[in-house]
Amino acid sequence: MGLGPDSIKAENWALGKSKEREEKKKRRRKKKRDGREGEVGCWIKLRFMGRCSCMPFRSKVNSSISGISTNYVESKSTNSKSADEPVVPVVSSTVTSNPESTSSTPMFSEELKVASHLRKFTFNDLKLATRNFRPESLLGEGGFGCVFKGWIEENGTAPVKPGTGLTVAVKTLNHDGLQGHKEWLAEISFLGNLRHPNLVKLIGYCIEDDQRLLVYEFMPRGSLENHLFRKGSLPLPWSIRLKIALGAAKGLAFLHEEAERPVIYRDFKTSNILLDADYNAKLSDFGLAKDAPEGDKTHVSTRVMGTYGYAAPEYVMTGHLTSKSDVYSFGVVLLEMLTGRRSMDKNRPNGEHNLAEWAKPFLEDRRRFYRLIDPRLEGHFSIKGAQKASQLAAHCLRRDQKARPLMSEVVETLEPLLNLKDMASSSYFFQAMQAERSRSNLNAKNGIRAQGGFVVIRNGQPVRSLSIPHGTHPSPNNIPRLSPKPNGKV
Known part of the structure; x- marks a missing residue:
């Protein structure tokens, strides 16, 4: 990827922010000497810690959009905070092998080369393109900042009338600290030089005074997270789920095995998988991405960052990052x-909060795997495809990272599953499963408890919980060879 003469010096901006913080500290110390005002200042700092305003820093922007907070998601969501909670750093800051922990306020003295194909926007261009960053243009909120919908020229940078030209997503930098600036630099560095059908396209950037913005292609169907978990959303068909899984796997495989310099994504989750109009999956948000280890190095030592429920256990425990962390x-x-379940859901019963832990007993059990499948699919899924996908998930989640597959192997496993037509709804197995589930629900209402294939009634008399003709048990191994129903396709 070519590099143009246009380059960014981040040092001055970082120095300016550092001086600004020093001035604030001096004013705060003065208030402390004056009496109670110091206590109030501390309370205000704690009250707003971790929250950022979606309003760009420049005062000319309409103040009506201030006060919108970020919830560490790429798109609007009404979900609980625990579902997408950032991982707390667990690696000691005194570890010298950790390059990210040596300084809490690093100085960015290096030049960042910008790929020549990226467009350079002025702040005013993007202000007009998003209609003054008005709330109606807000697409979502993330740890980096807020994302607004805008319209620009097809091949230029000038704003155009809404509904014309090229539709884009404009991400604004959270000015609260240097972490946002580091992520902005990472986005420019990685997405500016990586091109793949399953990576979101970075169109351009804005660096003007203290403004830091990024311009991406617009993804009309939003995030996978919203399609899976947003209340009122229609369930994704089985074929679409497999298509999305395959596309996301191809994106990771490219980063790990095909890119000129291999990349560890580090933040793979449903909110970072965006969908175009045809449900093609594209990875977004490269703010936490890292260059993979080179030569004889086995891992990258780094401060633990990511999201609870998604981060690999060995990474959380040691801070050692590898491509197999992404596989997990x-x-x-x-x-x-x-399953249609969240990776972490504290609203579920005890023992079911962590999806990976709860699912492990079912994943490779041919008699029990069906308990995993999202009930909203109502049998419109391939039995063999669901079995293979469950086994693949189990392989990816192995505790021993060396036993996890490469992402290219994941792609090879997923590709044949798209063509399977053995819909569960037309099989004897699924009908027996539904009968068992219905009877279990009825028994639960009547105060009857199921144990090991029997129903124990209150008087202690055991009765078979499911009566199947000819003594056949509802196992995938005993599925009669029935032709799928004409309407069995998803």
Whole structure:
């Protein structure tokens, strides 16, 4: 990827922010000496810690959009905070092998080369393109900042009338600290030089005074997270789920095995998988991405960052990051698509909060795997495809990272599953499963408890919980060879 003469010096901006913070500290110390005002100042700092305004820093922007907070998601969501909670760093800041922990306020003295194909926007261009960053243009909120919908020229940078030209997504930098600036630099560095059908396209950027904005292609169907978990959303058909899983796997495989310099994504989750009009999956938000280890190095030592429920256990425990960390995260997302459950859900009963832990006993059991499948699919899924996908998720989630597959192997496993037509709804197995589930629900209402294939009634007399003709048990191994129903396709 070519590099143009246009380059960014981030040092001055970082120095300016550092001086600004020093001035604030001096004013705060002065208030402390004056009495109670110091206490109030501390309370205000704690009250707003971790929250950022969606309003760009420049005062000319309409103040009506201030006060919108970020919830670490790429798109609007009404979900609980625990579902997408950032991982708390667990690696000691005194570890010298950790390059990210040596300084809490690093100085960015290096030049960042910008790929020549990226467009450079002025702040005013993007202000007009998003209609003054008005709330109606807000697409979502993330740890980096807020994302607004805008319209620009097809091949230029000038704003155009809404509904014309090229539709884009404009991401604004959270000015609260240097972390947002580091992520902005990472986005430019990685997405500016990586091109693949399953990566969101970075169109351009804006660096003007203290403004930092990024311009991406617009993804009309939003995030996978919203399609799976937003209240009122229609359930994604089985074929679409497999298509999304395959596209996301191809994106990771490209980063790990095909890119000129291999990349560890580090933040693979449903909110970072965006969908175009045809449900093609594209990975977004490269703010936490890292260059993969080179030569004889086995891992990258880094501060632990990511999201609870998705981060690989060995990474959380040691801070050692490898491409197999991404493979684990893919296994969690694949489970979310299979089950319709969140990776972390504290609203579920005890023992079911962590999806990966709850699902493990079912994943490779041919008699029990069907308990995993999202009931909203109502039998419109391939039995063999669901079995294979469950086994694949189990392989990705292995504790031993060396036993996890490469992402290219994941792609090879998923591709044949798209063509399977053995819909569960037309099989004897699924009908027996539904009968068992209905009877279990009825028994639960009547105060009857099921145990090991029997129903124990209150008087202690055991009765078979499911009566199947000819003594056949509802197992995938005993499915009669029935032709799918004409309407069995998804």
